[in-house]
Amino acid sequence: MANKNGVEWSIRVGDGSLVVLEPEHKNGVMRLWDRLKGLVVKFVTKVWKFLKQAWDLGVDDPRKVFHCLKVGVALMVVSLFYYMRPLYDGVGGSAIWAVMTVVVVFEYTVGGTLYKCLNRICATFLAGFLALGIHWVASHSGHRFEPYIMGISLFVLASATTFSRFIPVVKARFDYGCTIFILTYSLVSVSGYRVEHLLNVAHERLSTIIIGTCLCIITSMLVFPVWAGKELHLLIPRNMDKLAKSLDCCVADYFGHGDDESKKTLNGYKCVLNSKASEEAMANFARWEPAHGRFNFRHPWKNYLKIGASSRSCAYCIETLTSCLDSKNQVPESIKNHLSSACMNLSSSSSSAMRELAKIVSTMTRSAKIDMVVEEMKNAVQELQNDLQSLPDLLIQPHDVVVKEEESTTPNSPDKTTELVQSEVTVMPLMEVIPLVSFASLLIETASRIEESVVKAVEELAESARFKQAEDEMKPKHNQTTSKIASDEV
């Protein structure tokens, strides 16, 4: 396009509008200014988005905000100590270790903090002790050999400890301890060569670390504590409930009873698919926690992991089940109607079994209803299987019986053909039914996984954690007795 003043370039952007490019004679400063403005706007929107995300996070779980305030308070307290001289005068420049400990050791959960604290103290103690011993041996073997002995011992210990971190058991329980062990050993052994008051270094470091860890433990345990064990205890039934909801939504959607809102609920199972890592981390931390709430020190956290694994195996099934939703429209309505009630029944009984199991875990009370609910689920499986069994009757639709009778006038003629009954059998194409059949059998598989694996895992937990007996269990018995007495009286 050309106008009288010169050439004007325009460009058609994504939304169809024309943007006129700025003519060349616009001065350079202005263009730079525009570009800068663009950058600033981009930066501000990015920061805004980040802040929005952070705000949502805080609103979603205010305990995270409390955790941050706790860290701030702990650091303030330890640095106040430092300002106010008692800690400083006591252990001198080493007081910095107390500050450092607080920064490094404070974790979100009590278990995480305890894990780090205990690892730090034990590893520091062990490494300091060992460094002092080897330093003593080295200093008694002559000035010439001293650096060699110290160097080689450092090499061997550091290598061995680093290697041990690859071993799963050590990795899970003592990973942080290993780092601190190497750190302390190298610090003490290296300064040991210079500083004459070696015992003092070791003693100061240990005592400041103890001050720091005590402060952390107290803050994390007494001010709005977040217990890893309790978190795990809440997470497992929450995941089970999500599975139950997903299952319900999926089957309702298949038979056309779903609404738009259920899409989000349907995808709940996805959280469960990848929950292994976080469950294991929580169980690892929970191991370090003292008795709290309804949990003893040696609460069987491992059993929670088993329940988690078995709910995950159900989640795999549900994942495959949801992919059947794509083919739901291939199935003829008549066949769907035939199985719909049995499928809905099975899904609702499976999900109520899952919910009942979740309730057992979350209330830590055995359920009187669970046997009944599982029995109901089994019956629903049987019902669905019966309906599947009667499917062929539907598939083979006997058409109108055609009766042809050609009565010839001469009854004895050889070409007489009398077809009184001819039943024509039409078989509905099996391909149209297969998606529904496989959907139904996946439902049955899900139910059997709940029955075989989840129920078992929950029972094991109930056994090893000595869950309370259900209160309602007494009532029916009482009712029975009274009715018996009543009938005796009558």
Added chain:
Amino acid sequence: MANKNGVEWSIRVGDGSLVVLEPEHKNGVMRLWDRLKGLVVKFVTKVWKFLKQAWDLGVDDPRKVFHCLKVGVALMVVSLFYYMRPLYDGVGGSAIWAVMTVVVVFEYTVGGTLYKCLNRICATFLAGFLALGIHWVASHSGHRFEPYIMGISLFVLASATTFSRFIPVVKARFDYGCTIFILTYSLVSVSGYRVEHLLNVAHERLSTIIIGTCLCIITSMLVFPVWAGKELHLLIPRNMDKLAKSLDCCVADYFGHGDDESKKTLNGYKCVLNSKASEEAMANFARWEPAHGRFNFRHPWKNYLKIGASSRSCAYCIETLTSCLDSKNQVPESIKNHLSSACMNLSSSSSSAMRELAKIVSTMTRSAKIDMVVEEMKNAVQELQNDLQSLPDLLIQPHDVVVKEEESTTPNSPDKTTELVQSEVTVMPLMEVIPLVSFASLLIETASRIEESVVKAVEELAESARFKQAEDEMKPKHNQTTSKIASDEV
């Protein structure tokens, strides 16, 4: 049991043998000795098992041993510096920070080390700068306000930084940096109140950290480097191969062609189910790595995660598929034989498609064969669907046609019944076939996931990482040309 000398107690242990309990008059020292011996034996066997596990780990992956030796060497070198005075004279007591940096920063992969090094340097620089600035402001606002300003700034910064660690993006890329930021800020601000040479503290700390990180980076990059990117690049196709093998084994086992050795191969898919966390960690580290081998600095590692996710969705399907193995004996052999070849064909074409895709990823070369292989897989799906469609013919077995003809002497009598053709139809119980039908439809689902999700993800990677064109692609064209010329000549 009682003998003449007194009472002897025996106990029947698990394996059925009788163990005679030691009589009371055995002296106390001996019993203590026995108990001690038991404890020692138990301890020794435990240590032995632990060592065995460590040995196996080292034999399994010698690079882990190299890593440990590298850590040892790096620590030795940095402490030698310390012994030999250059580092010590240059920066004095702060040299200890160099040692500390090496211990804390050295990770197994180059990416992990770089992530920690860069985080450490940047966070230290930023926090030091900020602390100096705020200290300057505080010292100019009067002696009375100084501790308050320092304390409050520490509280705010520590809380905010701790909170930002909860945000997923920050957690993935700057988690370590956040810790170091708080650490450095609190160290500098706390010592700033005491030490007069504040600039010196900051400068020394920064320079020693740079010495430590440089040593770590050099050691980890030059001596037997383990690149996170390369590991991820190897892991993804390895997992895909495992899936292919599992699929083959599962189908072979279902139709009775499996052997005992295949059990282990069958379970290969389980590694893939829970690989998300490690894949993400590797991709996070790989982001920090410079160009190495065939990978540029901005290699699209995210696409590897996509491939990982889509192979995982196949793994969920295979997991459900393997649970069908329990019901394989319910299906009548005749029906199994009908579908066996189509199923075997589909599984082998799916697994070869998976292998071809794995090959594309591992060789970073587009394949000329892939379209053909996917086409073959589609054909196999069609073949299986056809076989399923013809299943009803098998299910409905027309029995011997019964021809009954009652010819009455009086042709016109009303009770004359002439049944010339009566076809009796028996339907095989559908319940026996359902397990096989759902097995087949799961196989089809697996194939469709490979086609829709894995192929797409691999293509995206090939696109964004600009994979080489396959060499064989030229050959057919060349042949075509020559044959064209030949035909022209004729």
